[in-house]
Amino acid sequence: MKMHLSTAAAGFLLLAGIGAAAAQDVIIAPEQETVIRxxxxKQPLASVKIxxxxxxxxSTLPETVELHExxxxxxxxxxxDNxxxxxxxxxxxxxxxIE
Known part of the structure; x- marks a missing residue:
């Protein structure tokens, strides 16, 4: 019986973790993506390699990479990489x- 509860608890925690990760996903509205593109x-940048x-x-970019507004x-x-x-x-x- 304890084995079943532990397995169920582990499954629940796994699902909770997946839900938390999904909640962190950022959704860019199509209109905003068009503005960005x-x-x-209009403001082309040289492609860099990291x-x-x-x-x-x-993934986290290092501090040495300049971000543009x-x-x-x-x-x-x-x-x-283009x-x-x-x-x-x-x-x-x-x-x-964005491809």
Whole structure:
């Protein structure tokens, strides 16, 4: 009986963790993404390489990477490997990779 309760408790905690991770996902409205794309086209940046950092949502960019502002958008961007990367400036975590 204890084994079943432990397994059930572990399953519940796993699901709770997944829910917490999903709650941290940032959703960019299509209109806002369009604004960002147009701004990036008008203000082109040279693409940079960041060795050792994978371009995945949640990856953290090092302090040495300069983040650039988009007017009226709280996130910053940088172009890495010719891909526009949106970053939370407070945590420096990637929130979206725009192809």
């Amino acid at each position: 147009e701004y990036v086209k 060795p050792g950092v994978e371009l995945n949502i949640g 988009v007017p009226d958008v709280k996130y910053r961007y940088v172009v890495v 891909r526009t990367v949106l970053v939370d400036p407070g945590t420096r975590k990637i929130i979206k990779v």
